[in-house]
Amino acid sequence: MLYINGEWQESKTGETFVSFNPATGEKIGEVADGTKEDAKRAIDAAYEAFTHWSSLTAYERSSYLYKAYELMMERKEELAKLMTIEQGKPLKASLNEVQYGADFLLWYAEEAKRLYGQTIPSARKDQRFIVIQQPVGVVAAITPWNYPISMITRKIAPAIAAGCTVVLKPAEQTPLCAIEVFKAFIDAGIPKGVINLVTTSQPAPIGEEFIENPKVQKLTFTGSTAVGKFLAKGAAGNMKRVSMELGGHAPFIVCEDADPVHAAKGVSLVKFLNSGQACISPNRIFVHRNMLEPFTETFVKRVEKMKVGNGLNEGVTIGPLVDEQAINKVFNQVKDAVQKGAELVVGGERLTFGELEKGTFFAPTVLKNVTSNMLIYHEETFGPVAPIIPYDDDDNVLEMANDTNYGLAAYVYTNDVARAIKLFEGLRFAIVGINDINPTSAAAPFGGMKDSGIGREGGHEGIQEYLETKLGGFSVK
Numbered sequence: 001m002l003y004i005n006g007e008w009q010e011s012k013t014g015e016t017f018v019s020f021n022p023a024t025g026e027k028i029g030e031v032a033d034g035t036k037e038d039a040k041r042a043i044d045a046a047y048e049a050f051t052h053w054s055s056l057t058a059y060e061r062s063s064y065l066y067k068a069y070e071l072m073m074e075r076k077e078e079l080a081k082l083m084t085i086e087q088g089k090p091l092k093a094s095l096n097e098v099q100y101g102a103d104f105l106l107w108y109a110e111e112a113k114r115l116y117g118q119t120i121p122s123a124r125k126d127q128r129f130i131v132i133q134q135p136v137g138v139v140a141a142i143t144p145w146n147y148p149i150s151m152i153t154r155k156i157a158p159a160i161a162a163g164c165t166v167v168l169k170p171a172e173q174t175p176l177c178a179i180e181v182f183k184a185f186i187d188a189g190i191p192k193g194v195i196n197l198v199t200t201s202q203p204a205p206i207g208e209e210f211i212e213n214p215k216v217q218k219l220t221f222t223g224s225t226a227v228g229k230f231l232a233k234g235a236a237g238n239m240k241r242v243s244m245e246l247g248g249h250a251p252f253i254v255c256e257d258a259d260p261v262h263a264a265k266g267v268s269l270v271k272f273l274n275s276g277q278a279c280i281s282p283n284r285i286f287v288h289r290n291m292l293e294p295f296t297e298t299f300v301k302r303v304e305k306m307k308v309g310n311g312l313n314e315g316v317t318i319g320p321l322v323d324e325q326a327i328n329k330v331f332n333q334v335k336d337a338v339q340k341g342a343e344l345v346v347g348g349e350r351l352t353f354g355e356l357e358k359g360t361f362f363a364p365t366v367l368k369n370v371t372s373n374m375l376i377y378h379e380e381t382f383g384p385v386a387p388i389i390p391y392d393d394d395d396n397v398l399e400m401a402n403d404t405n406y407g408l409a410a411y412v413y414t415n416d417v418a419r420a421i422k423l424f425e426g427l428r429f430a431i432v433g434i435n436d437i438n439p440t441s442a443a444a445p446f447g448g449m450k451d452s453g454i455g456r457e458g459g460h461e462g463i464q465e466y467l468e469t470k471l472g473g474f475s476v477k
């Protein structure tokens with residue numbers, strides 16, 4: 001169903017599309033297949049609603065966000081279960097994501113009240129400067145399938161807290177999660193037109209409407225760098241503001257003084273999170289030559305123990321990949337690396353036995369002796385493959401880690417403070433975990449440099465993306 005102007009409705013054509021469970025291949029639901037025309041109607045509704053919504057006090061807007069937060073927490077178990085069925089990640093990971101998603105509602109319920117302006121002293125005695133912040137207007141939002149709940153709240157919460165109204169187009173693989181998130185907002189009593197949902201199996205025409213429609217002031221996108229660049233180009237042609245959260249190619253550096261067991265535990269958790277389908281997933285594991293043996297031994301032991309399967313089953317740590325295309329991409333990277341001399345330590349194949357037969361499962365994989373001539377050294381994998389690359393000194397590893405167009409997340413394991421600071425400062429990545437694999441929070445700025453995007457989500461920076469700065473120069477003659 002589409003949600004436009006406060007009403008659940010069919011698409012104008014009456015067409016629908018199906019959502020599948022990637023673990024079983026089963027159909028789990030059918031939703032309205034929205035068109036360009038539907039997107040236009042949703043934008044009209046958001047435009048109409050903007051005047052009223054932006055005129056509410058910050059305290060009033062905040063109260064809706066608090067209520068939506070409470071509802072998401074009450075529905076945590078159901079939302080998590082749906083996420084596992086529709087997206088595939090293990091139930092525990094889904095519960096964590098619902099919490100992370102809800103955190104944005106709570107944090108921006110509070111931040112809504114702190115959109116301060118400023119006064120600036122003038123050089124003229126008879127003049128005053130006052131600066132205020134105002135919402136940008138109608139926001140068009142596009143989100144991916146890999147974090148199908150938190151990517152939505154990470155955009156909608158700051159946008160509506162700022163006083164903007166929103167039209168969301170979620171990923172075609174996870175429309176049911178988007179519908180359930182909307183129900184929390186709707187049951188919180190949010191007025192009609194403030195948030196609108198257009199599910200579709202055909203994203204391109206909706207993207208076109210978002211870019212071309214003069215009523216849209218801002219486009220916020222999370223997804224691949226290729227689509228992000230395409231949309232940003234279109235938005236620039238119409239002078240729309242953009243936030244772009246794009247791909248990553250995170251280095252994970254295990255220094256010569258690191259605790260190899262701690263580092264191996266860290267990387268095994270973060271690399272295989274969401275089966276490697278995370279933008280902050282480590283994609284190149286640089287290990288100091290002196291650490292190679294103890295690190296690899298512990299790491300491989302942990303990977304061998306991982307349980308692949310349906311995320312609803314107890315003890316499963318690795319769910320399916322999103323689709324056949326993802327399986328092929330991962331398989332090709334592994335094949336290319338092995339052909340060029342990498343050593344396959346564990347995994348390396350699609351799993352098709354027993355209950356895994358109908359899903360898109362790939363074995364957790366470790367490759368040793370990966371070199372710069374291999375595809376996996378340069379391409380985002382988005383799958384459960386961990387390539388280990390030996391290095392010799394800090395300058396050498398910094399150069400290798402920065403040898404990418406991406407600049408989202410990076411990780412460093414070291415027990416030397418000076419080295420930690422040097423690497424933190426030298427890495428051309430916008431998020432750096434130091435002996436830490438989860439440097440993310442609703443309270444902290446998340447985003448990328450270079451081809452990983454423009455803008456930040458979360459924290460104080462996240463709401464600035466939805467605000468205009470307005471200067472008033474007052475003559476007091």
Ligand code: NAD
Nearest residue numbers: 143144170171172203204207223224227245246247248279
């Ligand atoms: P994708 O770019 O194919 O799809 C993302 C979204 O864009 C989906 O909603 C899709 O329907 C939509 N889309 C695709 N083509 C479009 C078009 N022409 N016009 C309008 N919308 C269009 O990406 P994906 O492969 O599904 O998602 C994975 C990518 O997302 C990875 O590269 C990953 O690193 C990135 N990602 C980044 C972050 C971050 O915060 N930086 C978070 C999660 C995922």
